[in-house]
Amino acid sequence: MTLDVEMPAPRRSRFLYPGFIASLAINLLFVGGIATAAWHHHMGSKTDEYGLMSFSRDLKPEHRDAFRARVLATRAEVKDLRSNLRQKWLEANALLTSEPFDKDKYKTALSELRDAESQYRNVLNNSLAEMAAGLSLEERKSLQAWRDKRRPKFLRHADPQNEAGSQKPAESSAPAP
Numbered sequence: 001m002t003l004d005v006e007m008p009a010p011r012r013s014r015f016l017y018p019g020f021i022a023s024l025a026i027n028l029l030f031v032g033g034i035a036t037a038a039w040h041h042h043m044g045s046k047t048d049e050y051g052l053m054s055f056s057r058d059l060k061p062e063h064r065d066a067f068r069a070r071v072l073a074t075r076a077e078v079k080d081l082r083s084n085l086r087q088k089w090l091e092a093n094a095l096l097t098s099e100p101f102d103k104d105k106y107k108t109a110l111s112e113l114r115d116a117e118s119q120y121r122n123v124l125n126n127s128l129a130e131m132a133a134g135l136s137l138e139e140r141k142s143l144q145a146w147r148d149k150r151r152p153k154f155l156r157h158a159d160p161q162n163e164a165g166s167q168k169p170a171e172s173s174a175p176a177p
Contacts, residue, residue: 051071052067052071052128052131053068053071055142055143055146056068056071058142058146059135059139059142060136060139063134063135063136063139066134067131067134067135070127070130070131070134071131073127074123074124074127077123077127078120078123078124081116081119081120081123082120084116084120085113085116085117085120088109088112088113088116089113091109091112091113092106092109092110092112092113095109
């Protein structure tokens with residue numbers, strides 16, 4: 001004789017769906033990491049191809065080597081200036097949080113920081129002018145376009161030139177606020 005007993009259906013755990021979502025998220029992160037590593041491996045490691053070195057890829061071969069040599073020379077020249085600038089920044093920042101706060105020391109540190117930054121920028125600007133002097137007109141136009149793309153965002157909002165390079169007509173004679 002058999003007894004028919006109705007057993008209730010087993011309940012699913014309430015953690016099944018959140019666990020599934022968490023597992024899916026971890027799997028997607030893992031797959032994304034592998035895809036990123038494969039992409040970077042495929043594209044190659046271009047550790048020296050930043051800044052003006054990346055621009056030099058677009059130059060004519062007769063100017064490319066001299067331009068790259070000047071960029072590398074400038075990088076070597078400003079290495080000490082950059083470390084000095086970093087040190088001055090750290091010193092000024094340390095004075096900002098020291099107790100008791102000495103306003104005159106902090107102002108002196110900021111002045112030294114400004115001088116170091118000015119010296120650093122002067123070397124970079126002079127070097128860029130020397131590099132530009134060795135380029136043709138078309139290459140200088142290309143350099144200007146490259147620099148324009150890399151311009152800081154706070155300098156982009158008031159561009160007096162349109163995409164064709166000609167001046168926009170003045171909309172009003174009143175100065176902007």
